[in-house]
Amino acid sequence: MTGDALTRDASHTSNRLRLAVVDMVGTTITDDGRTERAMSRALAEHGIEPGSSKFESMLGYARDTMGFSKMTVFSHLFDDAEVAASANKVFEKAYDEMIDDGGVRAIPGAEDAILWMRESGMQVCLATGFGRHTQNMVLESLGWMGLADLSLCPADAGRGRPYPDMILTAVLALDLDDVREVAVVGDTSSDMLSGIRSGASLIAGVLTGSHSEATLRAAGATVVVDSIKQLPLLVEKREARHL
Numbered sequence: 001m002t003g004d005a006l007t008r009d010a011s012h013t014s015n016r017l018r019l020a021v022v023d024m025v026g027t028t029i030t031d032d033g034r035t036e037r038a039m040s041r042a043l044a045e046h047g048i049e050p051g052s053s054k055f056e057s058m059l060g061y062a063r064d065t066m067g068f069s070k071m072t073v074f075s076h077l078f079d080d081a082e083v084a085a086s087a088n089k090v091f092e093k094a095y096d097e098m099i100d101d102g103g104v105r106a107i108p109g110a111e112d113a114i115l116w117m118r119e120s121g122m123q124v125c126l127a128t129g130f131g132r133h134t135q136n137m138v139l140e141s142l143g144w145m146g147l148a149d150l151s152l153c154p155a156d157a158g159r160g161r162p163y164p165d166m167i168l169t170a171v172l173a174l175d176l177d178d179v180r181e182v183a184v185v186g187d188t189s190s191d192m193l194s195g196i197r198s199g200a201s202l203i204a205g206v207l208t209g210s211h212s213e214a215t216l217r218a219a220g221a222t223v224v225v226d227s228i229k230q231l232p233l234l235v236e237k238r239e240a241r242h243l
């Protein structure tokens, strides 16, 4: 570390943002509830009667834990590991079909916001609760392979949200000096909590997805905006304050 960098560190001055870890469903892409429909199909095909109280309570858990690793969610819902893995397979197959039918779209302005961040010198990581297969299918269907510097799914990092593993994996992979240089952006409480746990300094909730402003703030959002469209403005304002 150079003398300059040491002085900067010791003075605890705020760091410039150099990385945005950005969620996918509800934040940069929308599937109009197809994640939940694919979950429902996986439950129904594993003996849970649609409309039964068991089905509703399992689906309620899936809703509350949006953003968690899907495999972790199925492992919680089914005691038997083989049944959980099979349900996850059905989920992935159902979601593939929904992608093929054109059911997954970019949230307006998301691509521009990502490009803006990259042009302004930040790196961008797209992070998800989906498995690698589904994440790749989504990125391919949108022509987004290569849009971000990095894409991560829970298996790449160890654990998914609400743990900070994907954020910290991005910090290491992209060679950042300090977790305070990270912005985390997402639509769920698990995104916000993973941001808090990672030590990121900007944790932005967006209202284009699953959870309300109150839920996002309660989970640790440092700011809540309507959509990722507002992110460039947010970053510019923050940088101006810290000049």
Ligand SMILES: O=C(O)COP(=O)(O)O
Residues within 6 Å of the ligand: 023, 024, 025, 026, 027, 035, 066, 067, 068, 069, 070, 127, 128, 129, 130
């Ligand atoms: O709902 C999920 O877990 C998958 O979507 P994500 O990309 O928002 O994590």
